[in-house]
Amino acid sequence: MAGQTLAQKILSAHAGRPLSIGDLAVINIDYVLAHDTTTAWAIEPFREIAQKVFDPSKIHIFFDHAYPAPNLQVAEMHRKIERFCKEQGIKINYDGVCHQVMAEKYSYPNTFLLGADSHTPTGGGIGAMCVGFGSTDAAVGMATGKIWVRVPPTIRINLNGKLSPAVYPKDVILNIAKDLSAEGANYKVVEFGGSAITDFDVPSRLTLTNMCAEIGAKTGIVPADSQTKRYLEQHNRYKPFEELRSDSNAEFESVLDYDISKIEPMIACPPDIDNDVPVSQIEGTPITHVFLGSCTNCRIEDLAVAYKIMKGKKVKEGVKFIVTPASREVYDSALLNGFLMEFSKMGAVIAPPGCGACLGRHMGVLGDDDVCVSTSNRNFTGRMGSPKAKIYLASPATAAASALEGKIADPRKYLH
């Protein structure tokens, strides 16, 4: 009999019975996540099937997609959600992008998170099974504490070797997206392994798992280990966890091996995630904006990389450089260690923690013919504003180098 994958083990534990790949099961969920857009759409479906949420302490509602409200319409949606949460005894979180705050404060190895947001897989960087759903499912989860799932097949990706200077996990996952395509992992789990993964800290892992959403995956996951323990300890919430692993004879749909020492800085050209080329190939393309932000890449480690490249220099005249820390924790650390002051002196605009410009709703909406290098996860047409704008996705290092030069720039000349 074939062994079990990590995802299979987590789902079986939540179903209370052993599950095979392809099985349909109703499972218990550990927590629900929704935000200032998806919660609004979940309220009416919820009222159709329930009066009270199953457990208000397990429901995490974030105001991050457009907070503070940029207009009356959003303000009214916020008010609607606040009334609902007050009535249900749910505490709203205003501390930044939901996925980043979940990682800092709540996500735990081997748990199952139902998240009403496509980038929910981010929490897989902590060894949790975090799956994105729509608002009807969020309503079902909030009402019952349960959800239906089908047990997905797993693609195992082994990362080996060491990253070259100026190359980051974002470059690794863009490389994987190029190889697998935007639907290469549709309905599947992407499980990361290999010697390089052992070296990657949790913030690096969160970038990998975050982007699994962009290749269609049901989720991405990095098995919890000593790096996970260290991260949880840093956040004062470590409790012993079982180091669950896929069995050695587990049934993987495919196994891919990468030597990451061969990867160079990558960039996703508009309008799709799998349209990736080495940065060196399109160096010199003029830009108007740089967005250093989002749940993909605006943790304190990302700000440190950008700072290292930009220290003592100025943002190129005419470039709008928008820095949006992913969470209040990141924002406060960056205030304390002076990054924000330094970025401001360089000419950056510092936005409050949240999703910011990523989804084109406020704080950096792109106009016709604007060209943005963004550290976020989507370069779809119209994603950040005008359908005539162009979005390139890259690492914080490439974004920083590009901000200095006013054109797409290879960060390797700044970091040796």
Added chain:
Amino acid sequence: MARIWKFGNSINTDLITPGRYNITTDKRELAKIAFIEHRPEFSKQVQPGDIIVAGRNFGCGSSRETAVTALKECGIAAIIAPSFARIFYRNAINQGLVLIVADEKFTSAVEEGHQLEIKDKQIVNLTTGSSTSAVVSQMLLTLKEYGGILEFLKKHDITEFEKLVR
């Protein structure tokens, strides 16, 4: 006869209901923003019973359920594509919007103005004479009979889902 609306590959949810417009819970308002920038004439001309034929990975991107709600509210009878993105597919199952997986050779040859007939797990292009098998999730069809997952949950406990929905 139903009008065919033809779309390409990777039609993402930002094209279906763009983030900047996607800030209402009013279903009729959502129907008005369907493809508002990608195909501005869509929401003005679409009629109940119309069919969307698209390329691979339809509905990729954000989890926003408005993409399904808006197309359902526009009266779209079915979306036919070689593949659908996971969350969009799931949202459609829950809401009972019919998604049909069909061979890419067949879908790519369909043009606007063609007439399609869907019956007995077959799609026939009446204009060209070609046909292909139509794959529809049994779970979707079962939930559609109930009127969607919310209607199912009004009658049954969620733990009965595994028994009643296959």
